[in-house]
Amino acid sequence: MSQYQSVKGTRDIFPEEAAQWNYVETIVHKLAALYGFREIRIPIFEYTELFQRGIGSTTDIVGKEMFSFQPDPKGRSITLRPEMTAGVMRAALQKNLFSLAPVHKLFYIGELFRKERPQAGRQRQFSQFGAELLGVSSPAAVAEVITLMMQVFKSLGLNGLKLRINTLGDSEDRLRFREALQAWFAPFHDILDEASKERLEKNPLRILDSKNPAMQELVSGAPRLYDYLKESSLQDFKKVLFYLEERGIAYEIDHRLVRGLDYYCHTAFEVTSSELGAQDAIGGGGRYDALARELGNSADVPASGFAVGIERLLITMEKQGLLAAIPSDAPVVYLVVQQQDLADHGMQIAWQLREAGIKTEIDLAGRSMKAQMREANRINAAYALFLGATEYETGHYSLKNLVTSEQTTLTLEAIVQFLREQRLQQCGN
Numbered sequence: 001m002s003q004y005q006s007v008k009g010t011r012d013i014f015p016e017e018a019a020q021w022n023y024v025e026t027i028v029h030k031l032a033a034l035y036g037f038r039e040i041r042i043p044i045f046e047y048t049e050l051f052q053r054g055i056g057s058t059t060d061i062v063g064k065e066m067f068s069f070q071p072d073p074k075g076r077s078i079t080l081r082p083e084m085t086a087g088v089m090r091a092a093l094q095k096n097l098f099s100l101a102p103v104h105k106l107f108y109i110g111e112l113f114r115k116e117r118p119q120a121g122r123q124r125q126f127s128q129f130g131a132e133l134l135g136v137s138s139p140a141a142v143a144e145v146i147t148l149m150m151q152v153f154k155s156l157g158l159n160g161l162k163l164r165i166n167t168l169g170d171s172e173d174r175l176r177f178r179e180a181l182q183a184w185f186a187p188f189h190d191i192l193d194e195a196s197k198e199r200l201e202k203n204p205l206r207i208l209d210s211k212n213p214a215m216q217e218l219v220s221g222a223p224r225l226y227d228y229l230k231e232s233s234l235q236d237f238k239k240v241l242f243y244l245e246e247r248g249i250a251y252e253i254d255h256r257l258v259r260g261l262d263y264y265c266h267t268a269f270e271v272t273s274s275e276l277g278a279q280d281a282i283g284g285g286g287r288y289d290a291l292a293r294e295l296g297n298s299a300d301v302p303a304s305g306f307a308v309g310i311e312r313l314l315i316t317m318e319k320q321g322l323l324a325a326i327p328s329d330a331p332v333v334y335l336v337v338q339q340q341d342l343a344d345h346g347m348q349i350a351w352q353l354r355e356a357g358i359k360t361e362i363d364l365a366g367r368s369m370k371a372q373m374r375e376a377n378r379i380n381a382a383y384a385l386f387l388g389a390t391e392y393e394t395g396h397y398s399l400k401n402l403v404t405s406e407q408t409t410l411t412l413e414a415i416v417q418f419l420r421e422q423r424l425q426q427c428g429n
């Protein structure tokens, strides 16, 4: 055993599990394409100010969870990305995407880093897939983003996820609400926890998002932003809900949902799974028109998006028994070489099968026939193909179905044909 262990809050993904990841990622690619979202890949690290400006300095992420470092003494501080949206917007603005076309629909899959206390479903390196619809903000755009996210869940067979949704209004609505909140919390100043005291001045909305049970109880009596919305904000929200209803997407309005990041406006949403325990959020998102301006753009860029945690998605799939249905990546054929002097011929046949797109495994260590059979079973090969002196001379090979034990003797060409007809998994075809 090595003296080294993986870093706290990180984990390794071995091949069986990687197959599950690939499956999820394939569905994401497929459905994103169906909705016209194209993939963007951005750097793992960015200048620290991007997140400070983009996410907001009063958030937990920026306040205490960023992995930041200074590559050289005079250099600017750099941070491992703790979320994707700020980086995607930075990339879009830097590339001047909006001069090419007004609307850009982007999706991503990638790793994020947050210095949180590791526990079940919470890591320091984790992964998300998500989508960002940039350049248009309308109830239709928000509904499109939510629908794509929900369709991914549905395609993966997930059940019982809860979509909670809220509106944060526009900046005017929030300003009025902010004053109302400050006035309401003022008499409770002494019983506020330290974080909430600080937030009372800077961003009282975030007190509503407190994870502290004592604060949550207090918050339950606080005024609702919903009651401070102007008519147009209310209509915007109702239209989003209308689209969801039209599509049969069940939701629950949650007036306390503010989400952890500062850049949201109007619709915000979160999806939870009761199977996840304390860390029950599987994904979330919303509309964030003001982010571009926060990043120094001269105007707002209307935008909305979502992000889903892949680890938590897979934990939920496991709890719901959905992982067993994922197609396995077991090889189709195990080529059993009966005599050592036929090993080279075996290699040639394996190569021919692979050229024909048939997944093939062969022993490379000169092991006995018994050991080869054991290996074929261990890796769940569907068929064993036997190569002995007779097969070598006649060009007819015995193919054994390892599940039913049925055996047929065919030429290599016929075997390829047969396996294709069986519609068994062919690599690369």
Ligand code: AMP
Residues within 6 Å of the ligand: 083, 114, 116, 121, 122, 123, 124, 125, 126, 127, 128, 260, 281, 282, 283, 284, 285, 307, 308, 309, 310, 311, 312, 313
């Ligand atoms: P957030 O950007 O915080 O809304 O996160 C979006 C999703 O990413 C969450 O709903 C989780 O599924 C996932 N996520 C966030 N933080 C972590 C973490 N530390 N470990 C694992 N998954 C996470």
